[in-house]
Amino acid sequence: MISSLARLTVRAWAATLLAACALLPLVESTLWMLQAALLLGVQAGVGAAARRVPLARPLTVAAQVVVTLVLLTLMFAREHAVAGLIPGPDALRFFGQLLEQGGQDVNRYAIPAPLSDGIRLMLVGGVLVIGLLVDMLAVTFRSAAPAGLPLLALYSVAAGLTDNGIEWLWFLLAAAGYLMLLLAEGRDRLSQWGRVFAGPPRGRSRETPGAPAPARFGHRIGVVALGIALVAPLALPAMDGGLLDPNGRGVGAGVGGGGTISAVNPLVSLRDSLNNDDDRAVFSVRTEMENTSDLYLRIVSLDDFDGT
Template structure:
């Protein structure tokens, strides 16, 4: 196999190994096999065009045209046709399916179902990255620059999936694919120089010549490159795990604001509205929570997840606070007067969360006085919030499928009590009125 043919194989392999990082985004990985088959055909067309040889622009054009035809055959009939002829299909029907995929991405939470639109986005995206990698690494003979589209593909996957337990494995696959591509190109460049000067095998007469024989290959540069690549990849995996300062890097797991479990830990600045966006944009009806309460004023009761009490100049977010163990009886909310508290009524609410609700903050009526729930939870006293504790590496306690009971106060202050309310504590005034410079 020629050096350029090997480069073609390793370019396609690097693209597929990097595309594996997209697998956590959807429930099914059937698209990956389809992308692999189409990528193989696209690479074969490029190899054949270069062997003819064709100009670089014509080689890329042939690969792009065949990829579009294969996509058209694969997704034919997936959407109701609105035109006639191949041009109408590419302009209207193909574009309609692509727009449907963009809509599905914004509607479904990860992992999303493998709809036809999402499948089109994934397969076409992998083919596009594969075409760029093939162009840079094989056609233009600059394998180092081919790392840019590979990095873009991995960054999109890592950014959308938010890391997770399999993120290090995805990074390892992508890194190995890129390193193998670099080593293949380096070896091909080295082979173009002809015979390599180096030490001859021991016990042979060629020892005095200093030149390797025709059937002996000088493997020292290749071995040295492998060692450097393995060392760099190992450091990229080990260093972020060893140094706490790098734990929020590309390989770090999702950080929704909870500190590590145990006796300490803090809740850092997060905005749960971002994680709720995909659920709010969903067009179908889904049961998230069921509750039963003895509150006579059900219309005035709401469930509170987290208080965004700090303004950073552009948005509201939760301030960082220390976490403690969940008390059997929660403290009285600050600012609640004795007369109002004595005139309040304690109500009980039983809540059941669906299996698809993975929120780490426990929805509760405000102000809660006691919570009965299984699992590992932490309590933030100032915000009166329950936060899921860490269960393992990149894994936290969530509300998913939980059944719990919350006792809370039904406050009914009178107009006279509100008018006679004293001034707030200076510490509360200072904390909740400060703004950025």
């Protein structure tokens, strides 16, 4: 029989990975996800062992933090660690260099980006940090509801960077993981009240054997809630234009009337244009001047140019 803490630990691990699936479209390779799942499993196992001893809650979290640093050191900075295991000053300095390199790679490459060491550290390390927060809140402190905040942060960062047309799938996975975590905690709290009776026997029953009635009812509520969350936005009115437009477009009169004003990020726009192989019309200009060889269209200007 699986204990309630073990069930919560597994659900917290699964919920973190399901939310992290939203990061998959950001890079070309999915190898980092397998590595993150393995390291996250070790991190969760250390927490489960510490709670079984049992250790105090702060000591449990501290043990997971130490193990997480050791795991990241073994994967990324083994040559810079003390005895190849302990993250000393050189290893921490190397981590900083990798994170800086990862930030530069994020600005340099378009999505999906190649899986460089810097980007891999950002992805794997970020998932481990979120997983630690989820495990701490949901399992160590037995409060699964606030654990949705780090999961939401992980999903929101990924959803804000990708636009591949299947955002609903990543939302479904993240929401399903969070609901599984809530149901596991609810079942644990309900079991503390005593034995749950599903009602008097009614002969042959088509209900799923082995699961109490409240658990089955909770599963049904979760499925209905996910369905409503996916279908409801299709029926709501969309707000295009103005400050609420996600693309930053606002309708204005402009020169000649009926024009459109767009907010342009020059770095992102230039990078997307250079990585686009399709021939397409970007904009059109009408002028009464006969000689247009000396005309330029400026979309942005720097008020402080330092030469770089």
